[in-house]
Amino acid sequence: MGQNPNTGTPLVELRDISISFGGIKAVDHVSVDLYPGEVVGLLGHNGAGKSTLIKCLSGAYRADSGDIFINGEKAEITNPRDARRYNIETIYQTLALADNLDAASNLFLGRELVTSTGFVDDARMEAETRKIMGRLNPNFKKFNVPVSALSGGQRQSVAIARAVYFNARILIMDEPTAALGPHETQMVAELIQELKKQGLGIFLIEHDIHAVMDLCDRAVVMKNGERVGCVNVGEVTDDDILGMIIMGKKPPQAY
């Protein structure tokens, strides 16, 4: 039997979370935790309930039952504003961008920089956006067009920049590399490692098993809304994890 290698108070603890949509149990009594400086992979087939689970943490949904603890204290997260107050940032699978606005407006949406007179400071926001995009995706040049005019990869880098810019402590990444090419995917992998070194806790939803083996410390597998088990990635092979995802078979190292 394996066990959680972390000790002390977890950064995030989702305890016994359930949520259903019109009879479908999307998430069924699932518990996961996350420690600072750790990357926890959330794995499972399409429809397993991964996105729904993390949306309970990001404030997009309210769980029907179950509790959320941040730093050991019970947290009431009823909307995305609450989540932001806990320094939780999310890259949604759908990216959640307003297509009619440009990159800077999306990056600062809901947290606009304002001038001393209270007006939005578009110039400063664009300058800040240029700065962070220069770090994340130096090829990005389309600052003055609506994001609907961007490629899938460029849109994804805007969503990533938004999550990274505001000094998150807890980062949720729901398939962050889905639209990216190999080079950009590599940059995201490096970014994850850098953020991890800075002590962030990261939930990573990812289908590529090799990326999971490379980046994650632990992996939690879900199937049909239920938690199959959790493994320390260093103690198992990729076949063990695939077995959990496909057949729901728990290897002996799982807990």
Next chain:
Amino acid sequence: MTQTTTTPKPTSSAIPANPLVRFLRATEIDTRLLGMVGALILIWIGFHLYGELVNGNGAFLTPRNLWNLSVQTASIGIMACGMVLVIVTRHIDLSVGSVLGFCAMIMGVLQVWVLPDYLGLGNPLIWIITAICGMALGSLIGAFHGWLIAYRKIPAFIVTLGGLLVWRGAAFLVARGETISPVDSTFALMGGGPYGSVGAVGSWIVGLLACAGIVWMILSGRRQRIRFDFPLRPVWAEWFLGIVGCGLVIGSVLLVNAYPWPKGIVAQYAQAQGIEVPEAGLFISHGFAYPVLILVIVGIAMTVLMTRTRFGRYVLAIGGNPDAAELAGIDTRWMTVKIFALMGFLTGLSAVVASARLNSATNSLGTLDELYVIAAAVIGGTSLSGGVGTIYGAIIGALVMQSLKTGMVLIGFDAAMQDIVVGVVLVLAVYADILYRSRTK
């Protein structure tokens, strides 16, 4: 200025060979704006020529007609500014005409039947209390609609369709269908007319202030771009924009000052002031009418709101992707309440202008206005699928609608024909917009 600042930094796309495209890019003029202004000029010249050729009297492009056009546009234009926000956030408001009628009736009762009893007839407080009550009432009704839409999840179409019936009925019940007139004499000035205008000197002051504003905007925009090292417009393009902007302002000052008071009013005024009217008559200019200045102020304030404030940014974001806006922490439901309250406020203001212009309050005031307001916003480029729309577009849209109406009256089209033309133009304008969008995508 030095040569270096005149060359824009190379943008991602190559410099186009076509001089028109190059010109548009340098001046950053919106091609849609250009199209709308072009259509407006065509309509004006078309009506004028038609009158000239067919009736032997081109009455359209005269100071008198254009001045009247500006006044008639005010009421619809004020509401169209609010309708932009409503439509941008993927809602609709069918109730504005009825709410206008109801607010006008309440204000009529207040200023004619109620307030004079307490304050005395002609008390200078009457008009201001009345106007504030009218706008507050409009805001409350709008907020109530918004609450039903946002928190009770009833579609805006249904809430405001219900509102269209309810408030029109309520407008009748206020005075059992009686017309209340005349309104307070100061209140009536907000509807325009010879006394409800700022005159020649006032118009020059307004015009010079506007020119100063244009120059200030160009200079501060340029300074801002230099501060952040963004690409600059070429200097000649800045000059071009400044000259065209100030030229338009000065042109409209000359125009409104070229329209004199009618002889009867001049005689009345001269008598009241004890002035001798010379043999050749006395030329007293109208100048800008108050309702037009109200529209301009509303237009500027709403443009600032839409482009320079968080509120405006959230309106656009909700229109572009309501889920993303919610996930970004925007309280989209509360925003909906505020947007409809603002629409109601502007409807109340519009009721002030409309009943002042009529010098009375009737329960049918504003009938069918909702259609003209929606049409103005849509012709002005507000997209019914949400996320796109500008205030200046809606005001130009209102001007287009009003130009069509006035023009057809001048050339003697009957009401049935007017409806047909307005309907066809609306559909064609939206079709042109769809074509434009799919081409520029």
